Amino acid sequence: MHAVAELAGCSTATVSKALNGLPVSAENLRRVYAAAEQLGYVPNLAARSMRQEKTMTLGMVVNFEGHPRSELLYTFQDLIANMESAGYSVLLSIVRNEGLDLDTLLQRFLAHRVDGLFYWQARPSNALAWYERSNIPVIAVGFRDPECAQLPFVTLDGAPAFAAACRDLKALGHRDFAEIVVDRADPLYKLYPRMRGVRWREIRIGHGEQDLRNAVEKLLTGGAAPTVVFAAPPTSTQLLSIAGELGLAVPGDLSVVSYFDLEDAGLFRTPLSAIRTDYDKLGDAVATAMLDALSGRQVGDVMVPDSAHFVPRASTGPARARPAG
Template identity: 30%
Template sequence: MTGAGVAYPDVRDLARDAGPGRQETSVGRVTLQTIADKVGVSRMTVSNAFSRPDQLSAELRAKVLAAADELGYVGPDPAARILARGSSGTVGVLFTQSPANAFRDPIAAEFFASVAEELAPTGLALALLPAKSAAIRDAARDVPMDAALVYACVTDTTAFDWLERRSLPLVFVDQAPTVERASSVLLDDRPGARAAAQHVLDLGHRRVALLTTAWGEQPGVAPDPATAGVGLVSRERVEGWMSALGPAGADVVAVHMEDNLEADALEAARTALTLPDRPTAVLCFSDLVAWAVVRVAGELGLDVPGDVSVVGYDDSALSRTVVPPLTTVRQDLAAKGRAAARAIEHAIAAAAPGAAPSTPEHVVVPTELVVRASTGPAPA
């Protein structure tokens, strides 16, 4: 697999070695022909049992696989199989955070699970390619993949540059595409955030804190709440909140977090709840951040929602286990995952040789306010 200006010597070596009868390699001395001789079928029949099961009856395939298992054959070599098929069966996911953070972030984890489940019947699997890792930047250049998801990620990285240079089909999630041919799946963040802000205004709150992410910025109180947040998702939520709070003349303070992680959220919550003019309502970037605010409020002897109302974002499982349960903005992660998987499948199909030209897809997933017990009237 090559892209513009990209060469892979190891793949060329495989191609040179993969002559007739060697497209699929063996383990030790057990070859496809060994299995064919044992079962009494052709070598192609054995090959189809592994690579094209629809070409065989279930009974014959089971017989071939049983013989292969008895002889200790583990299947075609993956590199040679990629060469033969012209497909790796892998979708890369470019992710700004580390792999560990991808699984600590409940929304990212649930989204990836939804995409993986949707892609499973197609034989495609996900491979995380965090943009901050030097080794993974090399992986973005070298790892065989059929397409890539660019997930809430800065694109001024070497890793993204390699994905683009390889001319891979791309789908952007939670960020606007920076490549004209790419599809996207975005959340309708601004209306959801505006609804959350209007909810606390309707409850009488006028001192409001915004807790949001600002990768690369100094954590703490932002200079101007109207321009707080870094990245598409953060900016959209801030602008949604401010579209209601600004015209209402609310006293707003914004607190930046380095990332949407527990330690960052707890630090931001302490900053907001110990301000000299403490807010009576806190609008949070995520349910995880809202949970941190509820926890810190308890440590400070504050009642939620009696002293401070708290609104999350995402309607994750966490929002329903926090005490009190969180008022939040719901995003349908399953729908977002399905949309991303479909966009990937369509992008791969459109990139196939001889495929008809297609228009990139741009899907917007709706949001809605869910009111629970973490919000109440502003204290007198």
């Protein structure tokens, strides 16, 4: 501990606090863990696992590059209810563009001595090695970066619903598809097998509504523009109103599909076609995987079947006719 304190440039009291879940600044927390990592120092985390002490708390890090979407609430409802029924409390932290960095949040959960971690949109982090050394299970949820392949992964099988949407749209004459992607988020269409005879474009925008308006004006008008657009809320709902303001008819000029089925999507002036997902099934599957891991059972990747389907509504229709020549 003295060596860690010297390398980190802080007191042994700060080192003790940082590694035992007591309040320290984010900067000190980073410095302590960096020094401990460099020195190969593993504090009481490993000793705790040997003594089989449990805090009956779990961490949940939600890593969204943008704003967390409302479907998370549906998943949380079932996941947290399952864990609370088993006697656990769940501590939630969301990675934001302007907030604490990912490593610091993961380190804080370690310091709080969580028994396990739910890691949404799992991406590489130096802190993950500490969880592995301490035998603290980490379950990746929704997305897992290839560099995190060691983590068991639970996700929904959205491929059949996506394929069904593409088949329906292709049958309506659509060949040029686009997905609107906000900020640095990963495009969802790339996660699924592509249909032959269909071209995809990626339209990347910022968070502001004006960014979407500019994209519609520049990229979604004219004879060569895509005839169908996929997007997640709130972009998909904003797209309906902006298209109308700019003189684009939905679905006459542009068909729109939402990646998430809002409860009132069928009540819009133009009811919104969507991929409906049973997020409660995801919550149940994630909770089951964590309880298995906490019981010492081997946990592998889980693809939740029959968990999504395409709901066509009035926002999708036949592709507009291409201009002659």
